[in-house]
Amino acid sequence: MRNDVVVTTRTYLLRHQLYRVHSAGHRTSTPILFLHGFLGEGEDFKPLLKRLAKNHYVLAVDFLGHGRSAIPANVRRMTMAQTLCDLHALLMHLSLPKVHLCGYSMGGRIALAFALRYPQHVVSLVLESASPGLATAEERDLRIEQDRRLAERLLNDGMQKFVATWETTPLFASQKKLLQCVWERQRRTRLRQRARGVAMSLLGIGTGAQPSYWERLITLNRPTLIMTGELDGKFSSIAHKMLEKNSKFQACTFAHTGHNIHIEQIERYASVIRDFVDSHK
Template structure:
């Protein structure tokens, strides 16, 4: 695995790549408070015939955390990824996104459908369908962003790892929990705060109406213990033209963290059969 820093649209972007000469390409996008490190175990499970990119999104990992909220918009993140792939002459690929990264992946697939071979969304959504819901979410995200900046990362991470969405992660071995915590603590307050302000679920457009226009195969993965996103996946499956919906038993929101081997196997089987 090679770690690389490059400049795209005036942003220093960090990514990792393995098997650079393989013909088939898979791209992984992490969730909020995550980084390329979240995929380390998953990537090791893939066969060597896949070239794999894992990318730190704006405000996360080793990628820049600008002070301008405008740079964090969903539209800006999509354009940054597009120029990243264009510069590396990657014309098409399977795109995998988790949670926030899944929202980014879907936004990219909506705008640049011709570049997508297959789309894999883990515990994600197309956004909020009504303006009232988006307004309420923007207010909550602004409040959380201000708390992060005011109270610092330590206080935020302590609160964040105890929200119901991540309850199932408390059953993981202690060393693995510590790795997850450290990944969150390695973020920057300005990056997380501006990510919430710029491309939080309430800030992004709703893509619900775009789902039925997508013709590429879609794989949805959720955890059995994450009922909220399991229901979102069911609702999404009804709209996609070509969709497979997989529920992984005994895990929650971060399937790839709680059971990386099964997560990788589901994707590989999907790529081989569709």
């Protein structure tokens, strides 16, 4: 029974920063590590951890600036390079030499970057509504400026107004069909994020601030599953281009689903994750 599953939450000091990590299940198989998206936290995956914990050891982490992990003093501590080093430190601290890595949106960008930098620690990779970044320097510069203005607006207006605007973007339109209790739970998660931490995340590890990994996709030799919702036109297009870069990637499209698949279609999502991971032990 899922209600009997205990999700344990612990805090670890990794490279002088506190990280909160959720875990469930028994360490009898290669763990599955879930990485959340922007405005999210590891607890977003709690219902999923409970569904998978019977036969898998599962974890979810709060990134710096999100959830109850630390907010560094300087945005340079939140870059992609620093985040990858922190994830590596987490695996070493927990004595987890190999993981199945599953990342959503921002977490997917980080998961992809980690698999490229530390392939020896990744058994398989699942990218949910994720991208390899922006291909050109011009695109990245434009996005950096957009995110700078967005971070400034967030700090001036506060989380309440920022979240209200964020939830009206077309990317999340399909979530209007969620059960009210699910929608409200997700909204509470967004609202309890700290404005300074979220703003620093935009500046430190936003899509414009990270390197482009488009040309490195061909070098990725770990089993990789790209998941998209059919109603998410933007990331469906990105996924198609990623598949053109590496024909060994697998794809899974979820019908009647938008950007946030693990919330909109949790039962099928759990089933797909379970099948993919079990086929690449």
